[in-house]
Amino acid sequence: MLYGRDEELQEIASLVAAARDGRSGVLALRGEAGIGKTALLNAAVEPGLRVLRATGVEAEAELAFAGLSQFLWPVRDRLDALPEPHAAALHGALGSVPAERPDRFATGLALLTLLADLAETEPVLCLVDDAHWLDAATAESLQFAARRLTAERVALLLAVRDDRAPGACRVPCYPFTGLPELVVDRLAPADADRLLAARGLPAARRTDVIRQSAGNPLALVEFGAPGSAFPSGPAPLPVADRVLAGYQERIAHLPEQTRWMLLLAAAEGRGHLSSLLTAAAESGASLADLAPAERDWLVSVTGTTLIFRHPLIRAAAYQSAPADQRVAAHRVLAATAENPDCRVRHRASAAIAPDEEVAAELSAGAERARSRGGHGTAAALYRRAAELSPDATDRVRRTATAAELQLLSGHPGEAEELALGAEGLTDDPVEVTRLVRVRAAVEFERGDTRTAARMLVDRAAHTPSGEIVPLLRTAALYGWTSGETSAVRAADARLRAAGLDDRFVRGLARMIEGAYADGVPPLAAHVADALAAPPAAPDRADAVQAALAIGADDAVAVLTAEEIAHHRRRGLLGALPALLHAQARVQLERGLHGDAAASVEEAAALARDTGLTRRAGRLATAHARLAAIEGDETRVRAAGDAVPGGVFAQAALALLDLGSGRPDETVRRLAPLVAGPRRHSAGMMPPIADLAEAAVRLGRPDEARPAAVRLRAWADATGQPWALALALRCAALLDDAEDPYLRALDEHARADRPFDTARTELLYGEWLRRHRRRADARRPLRSALETFERLRAAPWAERARGELRATGEAVTSAPDADALDRLTPQERQVVRLAAAGTSSREIAAQLFLSPRTVEYHLYKAYPKLGVSSRRELAGLELVP
Structure with a gap:
């Protein structure tokens, strides 16, 4: 019987009922130690459910996929029925077969598939207790799967200790962010009284127990137990600490050998009875020495497992022992451990001074974890290895590796902390370069791309020759994407000074100088080589950026499609957000608005799950342009708020203003943008055409002429039909001439940018009508209207309708939306x-x-x- 938990039980019952009805759900129970989270998990179990369980164990927090091994052990025979990549990912995670180039999220996808397969026959209830102690690899896999549960008949219930509550014990950072939560509070006095009454506690004593326990169920039970007394010590202590102190007093009264066995069990941590008894035999103890603790209801021994009746009892057994005894316990456990990961964990816990042998073992354990995709676990092991490294060089090298792994794990803050701490400990150029690259990547992820680019350029002067090219290529890319033109120039200059050359860097450097005829060929050659290379070739990621830089829509479409397909087949998620973003940009220009929205939505979800918060923000720019085309001011401004001050968000607002009849606002926004540091990128070419149209509508065409000249030079150098068409449209507007319109439409026919084509048709139709050629105007205006309506470009469609009416043509209403x-x-x-x-x-x-x-x-x-x-x-x- 659970008292005072009606709301929690109802939430849990609804979750399970939804799973039975075919709707998956997730709920995290958050509360302080002893609040009754485990009891609530157990209350979820009902007949007709397949139940999978896992419990986070502090001793296994640095063992990659230890929690997943618990979770999947009852269904391990079902793994081979999964698709081969998913079966391989789970076998690799569990260590049953070597993992090949594991992606840290492939295991989460495989877990999702397994749960869905299991739920085909009966609903699945997943219970995870003490989730805050799960190893990082398991937590990441569970969170990835949890965020994608929809209609699988799976209910996932997590219990996590809340370290925000007053007096709560400190626990690791809660990994399950963004999932539905239910805070489990302390019991009200009336419910606490009912609980104590049910346990036979006299009314005269209940009031005092309730006051001392402050509504914590574990404290109520412990303080109200027959023969128990409140723990001694100064009052008032936090409830969890008072319960812990009470357990410590009980343990202190046990025989010495019993206390030793409890310490061994607490240090072993996993509850493996065979490991415990082997260690006990080495130190002259035995199973019989546990009997007093069993009689006192501190532990229970069932089959092959020893269980502490509550995690606070394990903490009390460990913390109440002197430091020398704790070290001795870990040494005995290390000496008798069969599993190498367990052995090194105990050796590390027993180390009281730097020890290279232990540090080397930890590093080997980290590599085992990394080979299985447990990057977070590997980072923690490398960090501990660094702490135990006697040699400063080894300490820095291992810290740098830990920092790189934390970055891969989506924890940029921890990566920066490690890198900063190690950077001042060495002058080794290779290691310092590694650390600077980590810190630059952190700055890039935070959105400070200028600082990131400058850090890499500055570091290049002290970098070994073999590392200069990749370092400066990254610096140039950071500088290009942020408009930090000095970083691009400096990267190119440093390469030339070193007698080196890189087409990608050289091309970007010439582009930012406005020397488009010199900049386009090396970038185009880089793209051409990438197109001829197989998917996942080393230079393909840079080639996508090069293709975007020169506006090569076809190349971007081919490269992203092939790379996305390859990464999907392999279950490699890390690079997908950037690839999907690039794909969305081309889809948007090609009028595939729904596909672009789908790409952006998927990219945003993956960016969130992989810790790429900056990418998630930048994706809003695609939403902003799509909303601007459709004339949805609310959506444009909401997307712009996600990237305040971003040039493409400002360009989207300017397009919205132009479509809404506010050319003065368009000019105000675009004049500084098209003359700014990003002015040489492909993305800044369409805004030049918008500026020209707005300036002409205001009767101030000269304000757009310098930018139009640059657009023409850029278009001639790249040879992109869409850019040539925009340059010709600008010429037609600024010179009030017909021939450039006709030539622009010819170029549009070679491109695949329907919105741009319709814009030119609209402007040409307006020009024809103004020159009293109403019959000639109808054809381009009809074509423009048809495209605008298909693209749901409401303000532009209305403008085209108005022009058609002015030619004397009756205009029907917009057709139904595409299916x-x-x-x-x-x-x-x-x-x-x-x-x-x-x-x-x-x-x-x-x-x-x-x-x-x-x-x-x-x-x-x-x-x-x-x-x-x-x-x-x-x-x-x-x-x-």
């Missing part, structure tokens, strides 16, 4: 793949969902499309 536009972004992705004949399991693998969630999205999409089966989907024009 795909009725779908959510994820439904659109699923439907396109299904229409192409891709199975639900294959779709799930590509989109990092479960097959049941894929079926759920299809079920929701069919009525919107007016179909009822996959066969009917194939008859729709859904595949671009």
